[in-house]
Amino acid sequence: MTAGVETQASAKVSAPSASRVRVEAAAPRPNMGWIVPTLYILFLMLPIYWLVNMSFKTNTEITGTFSLWPQNPTLRNYIVIFTDPAWYSGYINSIIYVVMNTVISVAVALPAAYAFSRYRFLGDKHLFFWLLTNRMAPPAVFALPFFQLYSAFGLIDTHIAVALAHCLFNVPLAVWILEGFMSGVPKEIDETAYIDGYSFPRFFARIFVPLIASGIGVAAFFCFMFSWVELLIARTLTTTAAKPIAATMTRTVSASGMDWGVLAAAGVLTIIPGALVIYFVRNYIAKGFALGRV
Amino acid sequence: MEKTWNNKAWFMVLPVLLLVAFSAVIPLMTVVNYSVQDTFGNNQFFWAGTDWFVDILHSDRFWAALGRNLLFSVIILAIEIPLGILIALNMPKKGIGVPVCLVLMALPLLIPWNVVGTIWQVFGRVDIGLLGFALSALGLDYNYVNDVFDAWVTLIVMDVWHWTSLVVLLCYAGLVSIPEAYYQAAKIDGASRWAVFRYIQLPKMKRVLLIAFLLRFMDSFMIYTEPFVVTGGGPGNSTTFLSIDLVKMAIGQFDLGPAAAMSIIYFLIILLLSWIFYTVMTSSDEQA
Structure with missing residues (x-):
């Protein structure tokens, strides 16, 4: 694949003739390119800003007046969330099952991805496509059967139920991502390690895993992301004890009407874990989003 | 890469297989089971054959939802x-x-x-949302609750807001992997901006574009939560996509048979379309 592209590219654009030609690194023409990403980021930030803005307002201010920033900033909405166990336990629940899911998905995907990247075996291609088909399965299709399956095992309203259910789409994705990264590691490394007397488990843990550390980071990031944002299945499988925060947000309609302020504050708080995770993987994102396949 | 034939590799795949079998095959079997049976309640089921499938394939409601969903996917991909x-x-x-x-x-x-849905639900409201307020201040009659066109525009803008970044990040990953020498070579040859894009950047982005395209197609075709929160499928049924219709049928009306039959047809459509895209895009890849 890569070789094909290179020949194609170099056929159209001849290769640089060694060292004599000096080319300026940066284009001297006036660069207006920054406008596009800036406008786009502005577009992305506006609705989020509006949510943050609302979360610092009182309900009377939200419904009564229209202002671009809070006139009487209040922390009341956040205080409601942090003092009411029904609210903050939602965060704890979400984080527990998301972390469980990420650990399970990456752990089972690692050996499978290694098998797909290194060996041919009976039915490998069919198996790989079949795994991917699970990524295509609409959660709406699975909501009801999941409920019955996990009821039968007595797992309803536990964190592990949601974690296992989310494996449906996260395991195939993790295998897909890790397989891409592992295929980028030359096979000679495996062979050299065996010659040097490494056993397979030791080679895998000591040499191979560090080599694809960024791949594991990216796979974990994607698992975290898809498990964190999914709601339909998580809500179906939980009632109170493991209820995710996003489902708790549907409760803000009270007798006195919609509690917009608390809703906005809860929304803002659901954005924070995601933002933290992105911040930690920011250096891998560029490479990682290509799933190691570029 | 040269791969060796080794059937023992199956043991490494086994954990994944068991896990996915538990979380996919068993539920899917339940769905198949329901799709061929009818019930009068009390957990008494009897064989209904392919009746439900025939019903679904003849119902205008299903085709309308499918049409809306396809239109939505095409617009957001475009x-x-x-x-x-x-x-x-x-x-x-x-x-x-x-x-x-x-x-x-x-x-x-x-x-x-659902928070994405909430953000846009609030953002678009004429009374308390910035977007709705600004549009009506400009004299536009914008109301996504009552107007079909406005509801569609809101959903599309929301999806663009939500997911374009995935495409950006994937393409960016493809672009940064291009060695600087390629651009220098292009410069020496006096290649135009378009030629650089067409012959250097686009081929390098092909893989990631395939991934972006497949992920965006699959996810937009399964979209449920966001439109459900923003419009609830309305006004009327104008934004009732397949998933919303399915959940209405399965959990709202508890029509298990038709809902199961619809699930299977729905899943098969996604499978078929994704397989076609996958095959077409990877085979053109090999020719290049």
Whole structure:
């Protein structure tokens, strides 16, 4: 694949003739390119800003007046969330099952991805496509059967139920991502390690895993992301004890009407874990989003 | 890469297989089971054959939802893929701008889907939302609750807001992997901006575009939470996509048979379309 592209590219654009030609690194023409990403980021930030803005307002201010920033900033909405166990336990629940899911998905995907990247075996291609088909399965299709399956095992309203259910789409994705990264590691490394007397488990843990550390980071990031944002299945499988925060947000309609302020504050708080995770993987994102396949 | 034939590799795949079998095959069997049976309640089921499938395939409601869903997928793909490429091409290549752009752009991807719905539901409201307020201040009659066109525009803008970043990040990953020498060579040859894009950048982005295209198609075809929160499928049925219709049928009306039959047809359509895209795009890949 890569070789094909290179020949194609170099056929159209001849290769640089060694060292004599000096080319300026940066284009001297006036660069207006920054406008596009800036406008786009502005577009992305506006609705989020509006949510943050609302979360610092009182309900009377939200419904009564229209202002671009809070006139009487209040922390009341956040205080409601942090003092009411029904609210903050939602965060704890979400984080527990998301972390469980990420650990399970990456752990089972690692050996499978290694098998797909290194060996041919009976039915490998069919198996790989079949795994991917699970990524295509609409959660709406699975909501009801999941409920019955996990009821039968007595797992309803536990964190592990949601974690296992989310494996449906996260395991195939993790295998897909890790397989891409592992295929980028030359096979000679495996062979050299065996010659040097490494056993397979030791080679895998000591040499191979560090080599694809960024791949594991990216796979974990994607698992975290898809498990964190999914709601339909998580809500179906939980009632109170493991209820995710996003489902708790549907409760803000009270007798006195919609509690917009608390809703906005809860929304803002659901954005924070995601933002933290992105911040930690920011250096891998560029490479990682290509799933190691570029 | 040269791969060796080794059937023992099956043991490494086994954990994944068992896990996915538990979380996919068993539930799917339940669905198949329901799709061929009818019930009068009390957990008494009897064989209904393919009746439900025939019913679904003859119902206008199903075809209408399918049509709406396809239209939605086509529109958002037509906007998000070119827009994503355009933004990726203009991203800064080095310096402080890179992490800032990446983190800010990835943000919408990590917001729970119903919160995305809530954000836009609020943002678009004429009384308390910035967008709705601004549009009506401009004299536009914007109301996504009552107007079909406005509801569609809101959903599409929301999806563009939510998912274009995925395309951007994937394309950007493809672009940064291009060695500087390629651009220098192009410069010496006096290649135009378009030629650089067409013969260097686009081929390098092909893989990631395939991934972006497949992920966006699959996810937009399964979209449920966001439109459910924003419009609830309305006004009327104008934004009732397949998933919304399915959940209405299965959990709202508890019509298990038709809902199960619809699930299977729905799943098969996604499978078929994804397989076609996958095959077409990977085979053109091998020819290149």
